[in-house]
């Protein structure tokens with residue numbers, strides 16, 4: 296039966312029911328089937344001056360690929376996306392579309408924006424089902440480029456350079472490629488084998504080599520890569536994986552985790568599965584501190600492991616930095632939110648184990664440097680929340696290892712590598728940087744955009760045009 300399309304509303308997408316998914320790690324959103332995708336594609340106005348493309352950090356020809364879906368030419372749609380993105384199945388799932396392409400969609404002025412992310416995901420999944428993958432370029436340059444870090448930024452830069460014919464090797468510290476896509480974002484949002492591993496294989500199909508268990512700054516330095524190994528240029532995409540803490544009393548108690556450690560245990564080391572040995576602490580009652588995507592992922596992971604979960608965030612719902620879809624899903628699954636609330640102390644029992652958290656109510660004052668209203672404590676409003684596990688999801692900074700072991704690499708006060716926004720060039724000749732290590736923790740698509748720009752920057756540098 297043909298789908299009746301309300302031009303003002305998105306074609307609904309199937310999801311696992313909240314009561315079911317709260318107890319498993321299977322993907323929450325099930326995506327469009329072909330009929331639904333073609334129906335949703337009819338909602339695109341094919342604007343002459345497409346704002347959505349401007350809203351996309353990698354400038355995907357969005358009306359172009361949607362028009363192909365409308366015609367039923369899915370392979371054509373995949374080719375259009377592939378001109379700009381090497382990780383479409385990932386981006387279709389985790390990009391904050393509501394503030395990017397969909398946020399400026401003209402259809403969204405009077406009704407709901409076109410479901411661009413879900414259409415991108417559909418196209419990439421369709422191509423995977425057909426076994427379609429990109430081909431390595433026939434012409435190769437005999438010039439070596441090293442990429443440090445196999446997260447979205449490194450993979451994108453490596454893929455683009457390989458398409459230009461360069462001989463590219465990625466050096467990755469962990470035993471698996473993918474960066475935050477494998478160790479941070481949980482399986483229920485981004486399946487690792489079905490989606491991430493597959494898209495990494497597509498990058499490898501372009502000729503990119505990936506060396507895992509290789510820590511630049513320890514196994515080898517950038518100076519050694521360039522001077523001894525003959526790399527003509529290096530792209531640093533080492534992310535921002537160093538967690539921040541609040542430095543409040545009790546933070547050393549047993550049962551306090553950084554979200555990074557908690558999620559790495561669950562996602563990369565598969566601690567939630569009986570056939571894996573990595574232990575993970577399952578609290579009876581868990582408090583997650585923070586309001587970003589990382590906080591939502593930690594909260595929803597703890598819930599699936601069997602805990603009651605409360606998210607404590609110091610601003611109001613309006614300022615929650617997490618993607619709207621993640622907050623909506625977390626609430627549907629039964630996660631409690633204590634908003635305008637900030638921890639002041641973690642309470643321990645006589646054995647040093649977490650037994651609760653003391654918090655204080657906040658109100659919003661004048662805007663701060665970030666433009667958001669600054670939370671201010673309300674005197675005398677402290678109270679306690681009982682819990683036996685606390686997960687800190689307060690943000691991360693770049694690890695200083697690489698900058699500390701490389702000559703002439705400028706960093707700023709936040710330990711980010713200083714890199715030109717257009718080319719990725721750093722203070723050191725032949726060394727480029729981008730993604731979270733240069734901007735601080737941001738998003739997958741911004742990291743990919745930086746990787747694309749740096750690939751062009753490196754190509755120009757090697758040609759002597761930079």
Ligand SMILES: Cc1cc2nc3c(=O)[nH]c(=O)nc-3n(C[C@H](O)[C@H](O)[C@H](O)COP(=O)(O)OP(=O)(O)OC[C@H]3O[C@@H](n4cnc5c(N)ncnc54)[C@H](O)[C@@H]3O)c2cc1C
Pocket residue numbers: 389390391443444445446447448449466467468469472473474475476479480509510511512532533534535536558588589592618694696697729730731732736737738739740742
């Ligand atoms: C839990 C979580 C959820 C998130 N959810 C979203 C989301 O829904 N949507 C979104 O857009 N963004 C999300 N983000 C942010 C997004 O994942 C990051 O902005 C993005 O991954 C940054 O990409 P990157 O390539 O710069 O760094 P990373 O993904 O961090 O990759 C860096 C890689 O470099 C490696 N590395 C580090 N140091 C070295 C070294 N010395 N030598 C060799 N390798 C090294 C690391 O092991 C890692 O694999 C989330 C982040 C987290 C932590």
